[in-house]
Amino acid sequence: MGKDVIVALDFAGAREAFAFLDKLGQRRPFVKIGMELFYAEGPGIVRELKERGYRVFLDLKLHDIPTTVKKAMAVLSGLGADLVNLHAAGTGRMMEAALEGLTRPDGTRPKLIAVTQLTSTDQETMERDLLIREPIADVVMHYAKTAKAAGLDGVVCSPLEAPVVHAGCGASFLTVTPGVRFADGAAGDQKRVTTPARAKELGSDYIVVGRPITAAEDPAAAYDRCVREFVDGIDRNGKGE
Numbered sequence: 001m002g003k004d005v006i007v008a009l010d011f012a013g014a015r016e017a018f019a020f021l022d023k024l025g026q027r028r029p030f031v032k033i034g035m036e037l038f039y040a041e042g043p044g045i046v047r048e049l050k051e052r053g054y055r056v057f058l059d060l061k062l063h064d065i066p067t068t069v070k071k072a073m074a075v076l077s078g079l080g081a082d083l084v085n086l087h088a089a090g091t092g093r094m095m096e097a098a099l100e101g102l103t104r105p106d107g108t109r110p111k112l113i114a115v116t117q118l119t120s121t122d123q124e125t126m127e128r129d130l131l132i133r134e135p136i137a138d139v140v141m142h143y144a145k146t147a148k149a150a151g152l153d154g155v156v157c158s159p160l161e162a163p164v165v166h167a168g169c170g171a172s173f174l175t176v177t178p179g180v181r182f183a184d185g186a187a188g189d190q191k192r193v194t195t196p197a198r199a200k201e202l203g204s205d206y207i208v209v210g211r212p213i214t215a216a217e218d219p220a221a222a223y224d225r226c227v228r229e230f231v232d233g234i235d236r237n238g239k240g241e
């Protein structure tokens with residue numbers, strides 16, 4: 001898996017998702033299915049996207065006892081997902097069980113990445129609600145290292161965290177990074193945003209981009225721009241790296 005743009009299909013149903021994908025013409029981007037679309041449509045949406053040639057990141061963030069997660073992961077793997085995730089807070093044993101569940105009879109498996117601390121959690125809420133008193137940056141790094149030790153392929157994090165994650169867990173440990181906006185775009189509810197070109201400089205492996213593409217007047221042009229900036233390292237003015 002090389003550097004790529006993952007388009008977040010944050011839609012209420014398959015009709016809306018496919019109406020959007022139609023606007024991308026023959027392009028077959030890597031797409032992310034979150035809880036909303038998955039719970040609305042069920043596993044069929046994954047099969048259908050795979051049949052149409054899309055790579056699929058199933059962003060379902062599993063967190064349960066190891067046996068349950070192992071069995072659930074076996075189901076998701078059978079759907080043909082390319083990338084799935086879980087909460088590192090489920091512990092190393094849960095992550096190891098997830099990997100076992102994901103491994104198909106032929107030995108292949110989807111890539112597995114971990115959510116460390118959600119970006120909606122800050123130091124104050126972590127201390128108050130979770131009783132975790134370490135600095136949040138240390139907690140994120142500890143979770144990333146636990147995920148790596150369990151055999152996972154990477155983590156979801158901010159592009160701004162990609163350098164420290166790579167420094168602590170190795171260059172090949174994947175950083176899948178949301179919070180991306182074009183330099184001239186609206187940030188919306190994202191607080192700390194990074195452009196695709198900056199995410200590339202910081203070493204992100206995959207950027208997850210939703211509204212800058214899905215809500216664009218010309219989604220195909222916005223997707224192409226994202227790829228140009230992030231994969232090819234070419235900015236708006238056509239300048240290379």
Ligand code: C5P
Nearest residue numbers: 008010119178179190208209210211212
């Ligand atoms: O529309 P936007 O580009 O903000 O979409 C980003 C996607 O990445 C959404 O699906 C959002 O749920 C997801 N995400 C995020 N921040 C995280 C984890 C996931 O924005 N920390």
